[in-house]
Amino acid sequence: MNAAETHDDEVKVIKDAVGNVLQDGDTVTVMKDLKVKGSSLVVKVGTKVxxxxxxxxxxxxxxxxxxxxxxxxxxxxxxKV
Structure with a gap:
């Protein structure tokens, strides 16, 4: 097995702020007020996505x-909710 084969098998695991693994289609809650770049809008704490x-x-x-x-x-x- 060469180095190229080992890199193809790796899957990037994305976790939320508390360590839960996220997947496509999940519902999450925003934990901090987030300013929207280039706008005066703010995504508020508790917003469900x-x-x-x-x-x-x-x-x-x-x-x-x-x-x-x-x-x-x-x-x-x-x-993650």
């Missing part, structure tokens, strides 16, 4: 928030 999608990158959650629209969130600021 349904049907998340996990993506690669610094902001590892892709979602749609009611009243705000499509956003990317960091998993360290959410808790």
């Amino acid at each position: 349904k049907n998340i999608r996990l993506v690669d990158g610094d902001h590892d959650i892709d979602c749609k928030i009611d009243g705000i629209g499509a956003m990317k969130l960091k998993s360290e600021f959410v808790k």
Whole structure:
């Protein structure tokens, strides 16, 4: 087995702020007021975000928030419901 084969088998595990493993389609709750970059809007503590999608990158959650629209969130600021 060469090095390329071992890297293909690895799956990135994304966890929320308290250590729960997140999966596509989960519902999460925002744990901190988050300012929306380039806007005066704020995502308030306790906001429920349904049907998340996990993506690669610094902001590892892709979602749609009611009243705000499509956003990317960091998993360290959410808790699985």
